[in-house]
Amino acid sequence: MEIRRAATVAELVAAQGLFDGPVHAEWAERFLAEPGHHLLLAYVDGEPAGMVSGVETTHPDKGTEMFLYELGVDEAHRRRGIGRALVEALADLARSRGCYGMWVAVDADNEAARATYRSAGRDAEEPVAVQVWDFGA
Structure with missing residues (x-):
């Protein structure tokens, strides 16, 4: 397995089966252009097998932390440590960029x-309620 940072829209399109929906070139370009947006891809035998995305957020009284936005592993490659390796790689990237920590919101019933x-x-697991505003497509 090899993990590397996505740098092109073509890489994201080739890995779009790992995402919740199709990759839109305009959105992918915007994501990749932001210096605080990160997307790491795991490859097995040269094919995309997993991805993790993270976004750096900075607050005036807290500093910068990494928000683990999404993690996805192709069903055929699950339970092989790819997800863990991607999370660890994002944590390493966060540390190297001076983030004081990293967090993710997870549905309570998502045991995987x-x-x-x-x-x-991860350091702790605490109950959380996520509030959502839907502004439409």
Whole structure:
């Protein structure tokens, strides 16, 4: 397995099966152009097998932290440590960029994700309620 940072829209399009929906070139370009946006791809035998995205957020009284936005592993490659390796790689990137920490919101019933984050060394698990505003497409 090899993990590397996505740098082109073509890489994201080639890996779009790892995302919740199709990759839109305009959105991918915008994502890649932001210096605080990160997307790491895991490859097995030269094919995309997993991805993790993170966004740096800076607050005036807290500094900069990494928000783990999304993690996805192709079904054929699950339970092989790819998710853990991607989370660890994002954490390493966050540390190298001076982030004081990293966080992710997870549905309480998503045991697979929770197990992945536990195996990647998350510090604590706390109940959280996520509030959502839907502004439409």
